[in-house]
Amino acid sequence: MTTKLPDNIMFIKWPTDNVLAFTTNRLPSPSPLSVRKSQYLLSSTANTQDEHSAFSAFNLGDHVGDCAEDVAFNRISLLQYLPKQTKIQWFEQVHGNHVAEILDYENKTIIADAAITRNKHIALAIMTADCLPILLSNQEGSEVAAIHGGWRPLSTNIIEQTIAQMHSSPSDIIAWMGPCIGAKKFEVGQAVKQTFCEIYTPFSAAFSPCESVTSDSKIPKYWADLQLIAKLQLLTLGVNNIIQLSECTYSNQTKYYSYRRDKKTGRMASVICLNPT
Known part of the structure; x- marks a missing residue:
């Protein structure tokens, strides 16, 4: 595990050591890729500069028009912050309410807007650029879940459906809500x-x-207010241990991607996994 974190990774202080979670932003990564991109921008035309600045240096979305090689490099770079032998399961998020139970890693994107796993070698990654990332675990740290909290998934009870498929009672669940478009911007x-x-x-x-x-x-x-909507849903379901990172993706252009602000833009990821000791 790397101890020194770059500016584009923020570890979440989870209440149990058996769970590891972090979230990313759009700030440049101190890697050969960011250097290569910087050199590329200097030698590019104005149109190409505009296109690449939409993604910045740490885009994790492979469906937004960014260079596929760059996105793959960024995704692979996240593995250094995870336990050994852990692989990241990525998803094709369609603003629905399907919850996937991930038993084993699949080397392809799975169509789902939420996922649960109890496999110690799988990390779940939810991509966002204004929507609300929600991460869940139980107190023991034996199962984790990740939810793409756009307004459509939230309006079709994706939180309730996710918790219903977990093996833990709602009172035993810890929830984290990350940066999303703010209550005065959505x-x-x-x-x-x-x-x-x-x-x-x-x-x-x-x-x-x-x-x-x-x-x-x-x-x-x-x-x-997406965070308030999700919080009310969680409380109604019996989840009372809720952690919030109340930062607005729309307002903070330097740090966060925002689809509503920019339309053509990259994606951040919120990642959670079991942390074998």
């Missing part, structure tokens, strides 16, 4: 608010009116 329409409020009336607390310039000023718009 603008949604009446339909999104209504979708959540029909599920659970207290979700109305996660929406506040906002003034937007639209073609029809009578159309109501709201600021949506």
Whole structure:
């Protein structure tokens, strides 16, 4: 395990030593790749510079138009922060509510927006660029889960479905919520608010009116708080041990990718695995 961390990796202080978790950002990695990219940018045309600056030096998304070789290098570089013989299981996230139980590592992306594993040699990685990453484990540290908390998965009860497939009781679960688009930057329409409020009336607390310039000023718009929505869901399910990293991906352009801000952009990853002792 590497002891000195680069600026683009942040380890999460998990309540049990049997679980290891970290999250990434878009800051450059102190690696040959970042040097090579810097040299490339200096010798590129203006158009190519714009294209590569959309991804910066540490993009982990292989579906956004970045150089496949660079993305593969970035993904492989994460292995040095994991226990030996641990492999990262990546997913194709489709904003659905399918929960995959990962028994063994598969050398391909699995279509799912949440996953659970009890295999000590598998790390689960959730990619985000405004959506809410949610990581779970039990107190003992014998199973972990990762959830892609976009508003669509959250509105179709992906948290509940994930916890239902875990072997642990909700009161025994630890939840971590990472950086996502902030409560005063995520603008949604009446339909999104209504979708959540029909599920659970207290979700109305996660929406506040906002003034937007639209073609029809009578159309109501709201600021949506993804972290509050997820927290209310977790508490309702009986999960009370909740850790939050409340940083806005939209507002912090230097540190985080944001799809809503930039459209063409990279992806961060939140990674969790069992930590054999």
